[in-house]
Amino acid sequence: MAHIVILGAGLGGMPMAYEMREQARAGDKVTVISNNPKFHFVPSNPWVAVNWRTRDDIELDIAPALAKKKIDFIGVGAKRVHPEKNQVELDDGRSIDYDFLIIATGPKLAFDEVEGLGPKGHTQSICHVEHAVEAEQRWQEFVKDPGHVVVGAVQGASCYGPAYELAMIMDTDLRRRKIRDKVPMTFVTAEPYVGHLGLGGVGDSKGLLESVMRERHIKWICNAKTTKVEAGKMFVTEHNEDGTPKKEHVLDFKYSMMLPAFKGIDAVFGIEGLTNPRGFILIDPHQRNPKYPNIYSVGVSVAIPPVEVTPVPTGAPKTGYMIESMVTATAHNIREVLDNKEPTHKATWNALCLADFGDTGACFVALPQIPPRNVNWFSQGKWVHLAKIAFEKYFIRKMKNGTSEPLFEKLVMNALGIMKLKDK
Secondary structure, three states: OOOEEEEOOOOOHHHHHHHHHHHHHOOOOOEHHHHHHOOEHHHHEEEEEEOOOOOHHEEEHHHHHHHHHOOOOEOOOEEEOOOOOOOOEOOOOOOOOEEEEEEOOOEEOOOOOOOOOOOOOOOOOOOOOOHHHHHHHHHHHHHHHOOOOEEEEEOOOOOHHHHHHHHHHHHHHHHHHHHHHOOOHHHHEEOOOOOOOOOOOOOOOHHHHHHHHHHHEEEEEEOOOEEEEEEEEEEEEEEEEOOOOOEEEEEEOEEEEEEEOOOOOOOOOOOOOEEOOOOOOOOOOOOOOOOOOOOOOHHHHHHOOOOOOOOOOOOOOOOOOHHHOOOOOOHHHHHHOOOOOOOOOOOOEEEEEEOOOOOOEOOOOOOOOOOOOOOEEEEOOOHHHHHHHHHHHHHHHHHOOOOOOHHHHHHHHEEEEEEHHOOO
8 A cells, every 4th residue: 555645734725634635545545734733724824924913823733633534744844855765864863765755845944045034034924823923912012002014025025915905905904093194105006016926917916006005005016026125124225127226226125025936845945856956846748746756745846937028037826726636646646656547637826816805805816827818807895805704714624623614715716706797
């Protein structure tokens, strides 16, 4: 019987474990390896950062949840993957043998690529719940003595939605506190225009988000390269469309959250044939690595080229809907290999995002993610805010109960239903 090892227990790894257990044969063993004993719902981190959620609200213990489905769990980080040996070396010195390895770790956060960036520097982060908790502590200090806020994403970032979310959520929180008038806000992004999102825009995302930001008195700087950050001071070079420097900005701030670029984790970084130069896993159309066909990958750890060349480098996001389709394809493909067949399933690579703006929100659906598209739709309204709250509860419950219900697909279908109603 086969031993199927899943590296990572986040938005990709946990659903992967449940779907793989359903698709695997009765005698096959499924093991999840993670350096964290808890799963947390990453899309809720912007709420944690302003104390609209607590850490306990969005976390659950991994081991008991997996045990319900007879899935083994090892709560120790991976030190190095050894593809030639079919082994994962752990931080505690153990080595775990595998027949199939699914890499679903998410990224390494490349704060080090910009001097002074990140929680160990002078800006906050919402990429991990620990960062969001720290950001919330800093937020509580800030609202007692408010000033300029700088929020956004640095060059090479590939996940822009949370930056827009936090900007709008902070705006809403400040208005509720009746101190919004004391807080100038500037959005700094590597995107060539507001609403690019690493996707080349979706529908009228540019016009819609520009309108929302003007309404909320948020200024912006696009084509921005953040060169360094000092205490209370950010150095930004704005570029022309041809990539040449246009203007140097020195932004004073009292509070800042900037999303970093992503890299592959150290356990796989630099393994020839397995990763690209940034450490992301190379895959074929069936989620398999071309050099090591018993290694698959899903989620943020997958190598995907940028949608288009931009004056300042931007990456392509991997949204929940895309990750869900990768998970399903991978589970079915491994089962086909176990049955001595060639894999046939491919991920759809569609994009869906629910961006909460505190008291309203925006939703985009891109089918497929990379243009030209069959569906290219962007909308806003109170319904998005409510939908994200409901989705959070359903997804966490799904992880607790160990179901493989395709929630993102259902969400897309509901969004498309709303779109059709509006068209009528």
